[in-house]
Amino acid sequence: MSHFPYELPVLGSAGILVMAWGGAWLARKVIDARDISPKEHYRLYRLVNTTITVLTIAALIVMWASKLQFKGQFWGLIGAGLAISLREPLLSIAGRIAIFAGHMYSGGDRIEINKLSGDVIDIGFFYTRMMEIGNWISGDQYSGRTIQFANAQVFGTPVFNYTRTFGYxxxxxxxxxxxxxxxxxxxxxxxxxxxxxxxxxxxxxxxxxxxxxxxxxxxxxxxxxxxxxxxxxxxxxxxxxxxxxxxxxxxxxxxxxxxxxxxxxERKDIEIGSETMDLTVHPPDTEAKGNAATRAADNPTAAVGKPQQMEDTTRQTAEKLIGSPETESRKAA
CATH class of the missing domain: 3.30.70.100 (Alpha-Beta Plaits)
Structure with a gap:
């Protein structure tokens, strides 16, 4: 009977998964026992959950890579594949870690990122979800829509937090x-x-x-x-x-x-202002217009000239160049 070559990786993987589950359960009990606010409870639980998941995946990769003959090629292929095909998901996972570890925002915070504003309702492995405020609604009130954006956007993008640190x-x-x-x-x-x-x-x-x-x-x-x-x-x-x-x-x-x-x-010495426009009306001034003789002499039409009808000179020009038909006939006679 041949020996199963992957017995150790299988057993090790099972042990890693059990340890990960036990660690997550223990961490949740410790967090639940602490007297902290719901926002801080949410942040710590999500941070521990993300950390345990990343460490579990890394441990499984190391466990199975140890049984391969060409470890260098394996790690090279894994690195190239992850870098090319899983760039955005990996950045989002790293963004989630940065969000919780860097105290960027947590559940319930009101934030603005990439001109999107709302209250954070969930921070997943890849996406953050929030209830939108504003847009077509006047004032910072809910529009009813849910916004979802990748966690990777926190890298290189300003995150405006309305409620973190100061709260006002x-x-x-x-x-x-x-x-x-x-x-x-x-x-x-x-x-x-x-x-x-x-x-x-x-x-x-x-x-x-x-x-x-x-x-x-x-x-x-x-x-x-x-x-x-x-x-x-x-x-x-x-x-x-x-x-x-x-x-x-x-x-x-x-x-x-x-x-x-x-x-x-209740007061008479206060009046609400507004944009106003002053109009000044002048009475008609007959002297400024001049008398009848002045108006007759000051004729704009006479100054610029009256347009005249244009005469068609095409025939006269042709006769000068080639001569008229009557003149040519008399010469021939």
Whole structure:
């Protein structure tokens, strides 16, 4: 009875798969036992899952390659085949590792990449899926579509994360008022409304800034609402700058506009401005037009000449060159 030549690779492969399953189960138990947020739980579990999968595949390749006679050729063929045919999938797997290891984004984060914006709902081995926001929808709200893009796009492409690290963004509300309006009053109204809206999370935002400054070279900046004024050709633009949860931008601006307009209507010294155009109407000036003699003498038609009917000179030109038929007949006679 001949000995089975691949007994060790088969048994070794089975052992590797069992160890991989056991490692994944143990890692999940350890992650579940930790008191962490759902986003961090998702990130750690996906990172461990990806790492175990990559190591398992590498161990299986090494196990089976040891039984081949020409190992150098084997590895050369494997490398060339992977480089050519599996370039994008391998880059996507590497991108997934980079996403979790580099804390680029995780499930639930709001991101923008390649002008695509949305909330991340899943990070697979090859693709990231997110719920789209914007597009034909005014404001950062869901459009209902699911976007899927390759994880490899994180290499060499800027990834804008709205919710990572800090968790807040700055937004602005602009109100145009006329030149005669009480600018100081409208500034105080916008500041008070901004403070009312941001009062609940200003303290949390300040703590996150202090945390960022321990890890990054983040300059000191204010999180209190502030007002800025700009004079335009038609009105005075008053702008309120405030921080807001990225997923509440539209609700925040709607609340600020509604409350500000409610207080503006109670005042008579504030008027909303708009783009205007001044028209100046002059009465007819008979002297500028001149009298009848002047208008008669100032004749544009006479100055440029009246167009005349063009005379057909083709026959006269031909007669000069070859002579007329009547003249030729008299000469012959």
């Amino acid at each position: 963004i700055w937004d602005e509300v602009r109100l145009p008022v006329t030149y005669a309006s009480n600018v100081k009053a409208i500034s105080e109204i916008l500041k008070s409304v901004g403070r009312e809206y941001t009062r609940e999370f200003l303290q949390g935002a300040q703590k996150k800034i202090e945390t960022m400054q321990r890890y990054f070279m983040v300059p000191r900046f204010e999180v209190e609402p502030d007002v800025y004024i700009r004079v335009t050709d038609n009105y005075i633009e008053v702008t309120l700058r405030y921080i807001v949860d990225p997923k509440q931008r539209r609700k925040a601006s709607s609340f600020i506009y509604a409350e500000a307009f409610r207080q503006i209507r």
